[in-house]
Amino acid sequence: MVSAARPSPLARRRVRTAWLFLAPMLFVLAIVAGWPFLRTVYYGFTDASLADLDARQWVGFDNYFSVLTLPSGRLLYDGLLVDPVWWRAVWNTVRFAVVSVACETVLGMIVALALNAEFKGRGIVRAAILIPWAIPTIVSAKMWQWMLNDQFGI
Incomplete structure (x- = not known):
């Protein structure tokens, strides 16, 4: 039986360093993406309204599926x-x-x-396609630089 080679100490240290650099970003991403998602799931199980989020009652799955029995005995599916x-x-x-x-x-x-x-005029075709793609990003970055300038920005 062939055993798997253990990673060298240098490789393990590099992986650990990479995770240390990624950890703050993953934490912020979990908060920025996770909190709104969890609140949305929670509000999905309440009767919350956008007019007043504080006045809410737990309704469970009734927003998604509920069965009402009419006085005639007929079932009414709602949700x-x-x-x-x-x-x-x-x-x-x-x-x-x-x-x-x-x-x-x-x-x-x-x-x-x-x-x-490979064809004649390849550089011109590349420029014709890539310049319109890159210009809006450059203009936007320059605009933000001007707006956030501490001397004459907004």
Whole structure:
């Protein structure tokens, strides 16, 4: 039986150092992304309204699915999971995500292959494609630099 080689002390130290550098960013990301997500899940199980978030009562799964029995004995299903408009929105979102990712991947591959191909005028084509892509970022960065300038900024 062949045993797996243990990483060298230098490799272990590099991994530990990398995790130490990543830890603050992961902590901030967990707070910035995790707190709103957890609050959203919590509010999903209450009857909270945007007008007054403090006046809320726990309703459990009733927002998503509830069965009401009418005096006639007939059952009435209510909630998000039986709402056809909601399911239509879910379907539209999934369809948009799949189609847009597929199109962006195909078009991105075509552009990448075209920019990598050897042909006369390749530099001009690269500049014509990459300059309009880079300019808005440069302009935005310069604008923020001016706005945050301590002498004449906002």
